[in-house]
Amino acid sequence: MSGRGHGDHRPWSQAREAAGLLGGRRSPAPRDLPLTEALGAVLAADVRALAGLPAFDASAMDGFAVAGRGPWRLVGRQLAGASPESVVLRPGEAVEIATGARVPKDTDSVLPYELAVAGGGTVDGPAEAGRHVRWAGEETAPGETVLTRGTVVGPAALGLVASLGHETLPVLSPRVSVLVTGDEVTTSGLPGDGSVRDAIGPMLPGIVDRAGGRVGEVRHLGDDRRPMLGAVADAGGDVVVVCGSSSRGPADHLRSVLAELDAHVVVDGVACRPGHPQLLAHTDRTVFVGLPGNPGAALVAAVTLLVPLLAAMTGRADPCEGLSPAVLEGRVSAHPRDTRLVPVRLDGDRARPVGHDRPGSLRGAAQADAYAVVPPDWGGAEADLLRLP
Ligand SMILES: Nc1nc2c(c(=O)[nH]1)N[C@H]1C(S)=C(S)[C@@H](COP(=O)(O)OP(=O)(O)OC[C@H]3O[C@@H](n4cnc5c(N)ncnc54)[C@H](O)[C@@H]3O)O[C@H]1N2
Numbered sequence: 610m611s612g613r614g615h616g617d618h619r620p621w622s623q624a625r626e627a628a629g630l631l632g633g634r635r636s637p638a639p640r641d642l643p644l645t646e647a648l649g650a651v652l653a654a655d656v657r658a659l660a661g662l663p664a665f666d667a668s669a670m671d672g673f674a675v676a677g678r679g680p681w682r683l684v685g686r687q688l689a690g691a692s693p694e695s696v697v698l699r700p701g702e703a704v705e706i707a708t709g710a711r712v713p714k715d716t717d718s719v720l721p722y723e724l725a726v727a728g729g730g731t732v733d734g735p736a737e738a739g740r741h742v743r744w745a746g747e748e749t750a751p752g753e754t755v756l757t758r759g760t761v762v763g764p765a766a767l768g769l770v771a772s773l774g775h776e777t778l779p780v781l782s783p784r785v786s787v788l789v790t791g792d793e794v795t796t797s798g799l800p801g802d803g804s805v806r807d808a809i810g811p812m813l814p815g816i817v818d819r820a821g822g823r824v825g826e827v828r829h830l831g832d833d834r835r836p837m838l839g840a841v842a843d844a845g846g847d848v849v850v851v852c853g854s855s856s857r858g859p860a861d862h863l864r865s866v867l868a869e870l871d872a873h874v875v876v877d878g879v880a881c882r883p884g885h886p887q888l889l890a891h892t893d894r895t896v897f898v899g900l901p902g903n904p905g906a907a908l909v910a911a912v913t914l915l916v917p918l919l920a921a922m923t924g925r926a927d928p929c930e931g932l933s934p935a936v937l938e939g940r941v942s943a944h945p946r947d948t949r950l951v952p953v954r955l956d957g958d959r960a961r962p963v964g965h966d967r968p969g970s971l972r973g974a975a976q977a978d979a980y981a982v983v984p985p986d987w988g989g990a991e992a993d994l995l996r997l998p
């Protein structure tokens with residue numbers, strides 16, 4: 610049973626710092642992810658244009674592509690996506706053209722419908738040489754660097770690189786394996802009669818994603834020690850998260866399993882409520898994070914250790930940080946030793962506790978914008994905030 614008293618628990622802010630420091634010393638190997646999976650990851654290398662933008666000379670307006678001086682004889686029509694070599698223009702000729710369509714060879718400019726006078730097989734108007742054509746490569750030339758290493762891939766970046774011909778992106782994104790433990794934990798159907806539905810497995814991939822990592826596998830295990838040892842030892846990835854088994858009951862084997870794997874323990878218990886049974890440890894190859902089985906406590910532990918760890922592994926800002934402090938409403942009191950994390954809704958510079966914040970419940974966190982951080986020495990009124998992932 611317990612060999613460590615409560616006094617050994619790390620102060621909450623120090624635990625977060627320790628996770629960030631460890632993450633800063635661990636860089637995941639670069640890997641290529643399909644564009645559909647690259648959102649939110651950090652670029653491992655500069656990205657160059659594989660094709661120019663536009664990739665061909667295209668009309669920027671609906672109207673007429675013209676060559677030479679007007680009036681022009683209408684010789685055809687070019688719609689977007691039409692076969693590339695359909696038309697070649699000679700001086701004095703025009704084709705009706707759609708925005709985005711490839712302009713015929715030897716086009717000088719495009720005359721928009723609004724400026725054109727058309728009839729009797731001819732068209733005339735004030736065409737200006739070179740205008741209203743998006744010339745190949747004028748926005749981006751092939752080979753140009755369009756995104757630099759270290760950029761967090763956002764939706765626009767995905768659209769950009771797709772338009773330049775990429776199928777994958779080189780990213781730094783820690784691979785995370787999740788082991789959910791507990792004989793009583795089920796993955797489908799109604800809970801009851803001593804069984805509970807896994808609430809942590811469904812929650813973690815989104816949290817990991819927002820911190821720039823990817824969950825590769827969520828495995829469910831019982832409470833026996835030997836299978837847990839095998840599963841922890843064999844779990845692939847840069848980070849292995851073990852849920853449940855973090856406390857000091859007869860089925861809580863994580864500490865002894867980590868000791869058998871010669872893991873170095875960095876944090877064993879954090880002075881926060883909920884979520885004090887948390888673990889951070891590592892071998893040369895892998896970082897281990899132990900989360901409590903109570904789902905509300907697991908979420909607090911995830912934002913305490915897992916999120917800062919993953920963010921620091923790719924050198925990005927912690928996605929939970931950056932909110933300004935707010936006036937904490939309601940009757941919240943500080944705990945004598947532990948930092949309390951209170952789920953709140955934000956309204957301007959005010960934070961209102963939402964309740965339903967017991968360690969076993971995610972109901973409050975599911976409706977909240979942030980945790981209000983209430984340290985033991987809290988003076989009342991304003992509290993720091995930690996954005997909920
Ligand atoms: N003697 C002590 N007992 C406990 C302490 C303590 O300090 N001394 N701490 C309590 C706190 S606080 C927590 S939190 C839990 C953490 O325990 P474990 O991490 O070992 O988790 P379990 O005992 O397996 O489960 C706790 C609770 O959560 C339910 N659970 C577990 N996994 C899931 C899941 N994936 N989804 C939903 N619910 C889950 C489980 O059925 C239990 O009800 O220890 C306290 N005890």
Ligand code: MOO
Nearest residue numbers: 883884885906968
């Ligand atoms: O601290 Mo436990 O992790 O509250 O439920």
